[in-house]
Amino acid sequence: MSKVILELNSVTIRFGGLTAVDNVNMKIEQGTIRALIGPNGAGKSTIFNLITGIYPPSAGEISFLGARISDLKPHAITEMGIARTFQNIRLFDEMTVLDNVKIGQHCRTKTGFLGSIIRGPSVKAEEKAITEASMEALKLMELEHKADELAMNLPYGEQRRLEIARALATNPKLILLDEPAAGMNPQEKMTLVAMIRKIQSRGLTIFLVEHDMKFVMNLSDRIAVLDYGRKIAAGSPAEIQRDPAVIAAYLGK
Numbered sequence: 001m002s003k004v005i006l007e008l009n010s011v012t013i014r015f016g017g018l019t020a021v022d023n024v025n026m027k028i029e030q031g032t033i034r035a036l037i038g039p040n041g042a043g044k045s046t047i048f049n050l051i052t053g054i055y056p057p058s059a060g061e062i063s064f065l066g067a068r069i070s071d072l073k074p075h076a077i078t079e080m081g082i083a084r085t086f087q088n089i090r091l092f093d094e095m096t097v098l099d100n101v102k103i104g105q106h107c108r109t110k111t112g113f114l115g116s117i118i119r120g121p122s123v124k125a126e127e128k129a130i131t132e133a134s135m136e137a138l139k140l141m142e143l144e145h146k147a148d149e150l151a152m153n154l155p156y157g158e159q160r161r162l163e164i165a166r167a168l169a170t171n172p173k174l175i176l177l178d179e180p181a182a183g184m185n186p187q188e189k190m191t192l193v194a195m196i197r198k199i200q201s202r203g204l205t206i207f208l209v210e211h212d213m214k215f216v217m218n219l220s221d222r223i224a225v226l227d228y229g230r231k232i233a234a235g236s237p238a239e240i241q242r243d244p245a246v247i248a249a250y251l252g253k
């Protein structure tokens, strides 16, 4: 058994009367690709919001590499090595591809974006490091030749890859991808599968939410299934495909 990178221990969150995530347990091993699937409103994005510290759980705890993170602020969690993308594209359309990646790191450095405008000597060194890390991330997502283009001029599939590049540039150990293939055509999806495998081969752990079953089955080592906030199944792609509870959740009860 390899090392557990992320553990959810009886995690629950309530929004008023709604239990969006209900007593969920999960263990993700380092270096693997884990998928989280389930109908709309099942609580998948909320699990990512809990892991990244946007909401504290109402009950239960989350640990990363053995350390409890469920009482930390989002920037501290990023600092520890967890990065994410969002279900809906969050790019600055009128900024360049490179600046869209750099801004993800300015948010987590001491000087921040304002400091980089004022520019002391140490800030300049930091700026250089940020640019290098950003270019490296763009290279991984095969976008380095588009660094100076405006984000809005990229085709849709490349905009989604740009968001992954922004997450990668923070040098994470674990990356959370919320519906990374949504809206992509089959060709763009195939390219994305290859890139996610490449990210994994660099030693990263990937946790993704995705609706495209072919994409999920093809890519994941293990899959967890959520329905009304509860984990109703977990296993290998082959096990999940023949699980009666999963089939019922998808076909409607």
Ligand code: ADP
Pocket: 015, 018, 020, 038, 039, 040, 041, 042, 043, 044, 045, 046, 047
């Ligand atoms: P999924 O990503 O699986 O489609 P979500 O995690 O976005 O589902 O949402 C799960 C449920 O929690 C939904 O019913 C949603 O409306 C509710 N929810 C999510 N965030 C909030 C919030 N901040 N306040 C109230 N309800 C929320």
Ligand code: MG
Pocket: 044, 045, 046, 087
């Ligand atoms: Mg969602």
